[in-house]
Amino acid sequence: MTVETDVVIVGAGIAGLVVALEAVTAGARATVVESDDQIGGMLRRGRIAGVDIDLGAESFAKRTDAVPRLIADFALPLEVVAPRSGPAHLVSQHGVGLPGARWSRLPLPRRTVIGIPADPLAPDVVAIVGDRAAERAAAEVLDAPVDPTASLADVVEERLGEGLLRDLVDPLCRSIYSQPAAAVPLPRLHPKMWEAFERTGSLLAAAAEVAPNAPGGTAVGGIAGGMWRLADAVARVAAERGAVIRTGTAVGRVDPASGPGVAVTLADGETIRADHVVIATGPRGAANLLGRDSRAIDAGATAPIQPAVRLLTAAVTSDDLSAEPVGSGVIVAPGTCTAAKALTHIDAKWAWAREALPEGTHLVRLSARADDTAGLDSAAAVAREISHLTGTRVDRGDIGEVITTRWRDAVVPAESDSWTATVMDAAARGIHVTGAVAAGTGLASVIPHARALAHELFAVPSVRKES
Ligand SMILES: Cc1cc2nc3c(=O)[nH]c(=O)nc-3n(C[C@H](O)[C@H](O)[C@H](O)COP(=O)(O)OP(=O)(O)OC[C@H]3O[C@@H](n4cnc5c(N)ncnc54)[C@H](O)[C@@H]3O)c2cc1C
Incomplete structure (x- = not known):
């Protein structure tokens, strides 16, 4: 049996659900296909000691306003909490x-961005890295080249010294992004920090601009009752507006259709034909569906993933x-x-x-x-x-x-050039990739990427007035 729709979204994590919500709001027909029995992906609910809690992401970074903006734009019944x-x-x-x-x-320490301090001589920084490393960081090397492809570790070590990298930046990078600082460039981790660094030429000045005073x-930020509620609320509104969300069904193949569009083959053999397919599965699923080995995504990072x-x-x-x-x-x-x-x-x-x-x-x-x-x-x-x-x-x-x-x-690897070429080639055939594999880890990056893709595909005005 072949079903027709405007867009098939593979994966009901937050990225796929956001694309679906935007699509149906713009008047398109959207079908989401999720292999798991529940929606949400890494926004997953668990229950322990009688309390519903998060078993995946439990907060969102405030480096973008993605989560509060999504909630406001679609009037989702959720309370953002600190x-x-x-x-x-x-x-x-x-x-x-x-x-x-x-x-x-x-x-x-209070005022840092991925461990890069606004003031390396602040007592809470010195307590962790020691006097020598703090003084070295305070004497930032300002005439080093600004290279967007260099790893965070290389940039920090060259400008602020090895001690700060080892004792503060690397531990925080691993904790926030699940990756060593040597594995990923700063622009991918924190675009706002990168923009301030490029403009000021100083990591310390950039941290002073961007670091929160908390x-x-x-x-x-978080959501009262847990972040899983965000996926739940997005799915509910998307379904109310006409999205079809199917769980417990994996997508096995995505191929050019015999006519126009793309044919999506489900694990049970059913086919859905759509003008667009959005792959929102995470790295392994995206690589499989685009006919690549998942290692093909990895830019050959200098440290093991x-x-x-x-x-x-x-x-x-x-x-x-x-x-x-x-x-x-x-x-x-x-x-x-x-x-x-x-x-x-x-x-x-x-x-x-x-x-x-x-x-x-x-x-x-x-x-x-x-x-x-x-x-x-x-x-x-x-x-x-x-x-x-x-x-x-x-x-x-x-x-x-x-x-x-x-x-x-x-863990999302840094993209290799050959993976980027695969993704661009697929996009030309109506197959688009979103989610953490395309945007980087974290809701602050994943949600804006999914929204931007949906806006591009369905010509949604960028500023929406919800009634
Ligand atoms: C333990 C943990 C803690 C985290 N903490 C935070 C945090 O505090 N703050 C933060 O911002 N981020 C956090 N993150 C990262 C954040 O959760 C993710 O970056 C984000 O949720 C990714 O969303 P996604 O939609 O791209 O992917 P996912 O949530 O992985 O969704 C992909 C979906 O696709 C489905 N799928 C895969 N293959 C197929 C297929 N072939 N057919 C159909 N469906 C398929 C999967 O079952 C899954 O449901 C955390 C992640 C984890 C694991």
Whole structure:
């Protein structure tokens, strides 16, 4: 059977759903096909200790106004909220393997962009990187070439020094973008910071312009009740306006149709013919559907791309955690001997979670590399890790329910030239790519890219007045 429509969107993550919403709002017929049983992709709902929470993205960066603008433009019934806690902390181990090796657990500095400080001599920066590295960073090398293809690590090391890169920029880059600073150029990570850097010729001046004045790690926004609600609300409005959203059905092939348009073949053999196809699947799916190996996307980064991410979300009964010892959570510096690479104290961070939980019950999320099986496979290990990272005492008996989530497509490689050529060639045939694979990781990038693509395809005016 062949069905006809104006656009087929492959993948009901936030990118695909936003394209669908824009398409139907512009009067086009849109069908979204999602392989999973639920919509949302990395905006996924879980339930623990009787509370609905996020098992994927749990906040959005404020480097763009993408999320509040989407909510306002489509009058989505969602409340944007700010984190409630003090700064997140950076846990580092100094002198690993040497006598006198020590741990530090320090608040993240207030005014930084991916760890690049507005003032390298600010006490909260010096506490982490030390006097020498702070003084080196303050003496920024201003006459180095400005190269948009250089990695963030190369730019920071050359201008601000190795110490700042190692102790602050790289840990934050890994934490925010799931990639080492050596793997990706600044323009792709943070276009606004790059624009300010190009204009001023100084990383410090750019950070002074762009850095938020908020406790470290809290310059993000959230949605009351969880970010999964954003995907839910977009899907609901898109469906109300006529989008067809099919779950539990994978798209197997996308080919030129025998007449005009593109033929989309579902795993069950059904075909949908459309004028446009938008692939919003994540890197692996996009590479498969465009007939490439997923490694073809990778620009041959100078550092290995991290493998998939494993999250453990645990309900913990602990009076010590009620004092919120690490604010919204912990980022672990590379090279530190821990099983988890980050910890989020969910109810310290979000008031809606705190209000939903009984007194003394906490929700803690540990993130680890998916291939790192050591260290987090029992309640005792989870308790030990939480104790370790927060500096409090948590015992095995304090750990209640634990949810494990694996994300295979969470890391987006920097695009290779041959991948860019593949994408452009496909676009000429009516097959377009959006989502994190095209825009970079994070809602602040993914949503504007999806909206811009939909505006281009369906001639939506860029400023919309919703009734
Ligand atoms: C643990 C975690 C925490 C994160 N935290 C944050 C955060 O705090 N803030 C932030 O801004 N970003 C965060 N991110 C990143 C952010 O979630 C993603 O960049 C964004 O959600 C990607 O959206 P997407 O629509 O491009 O892809 P996805 O959400 O991956 O959606 C792709 C969809 O396509 C479907 N699909 C794949 N192949 C097929 C096929 N062949 N046929 C049909 N369907 C298919 C998949 O099932 C999936 O539902 C986080 C990500 C993870 C994993």
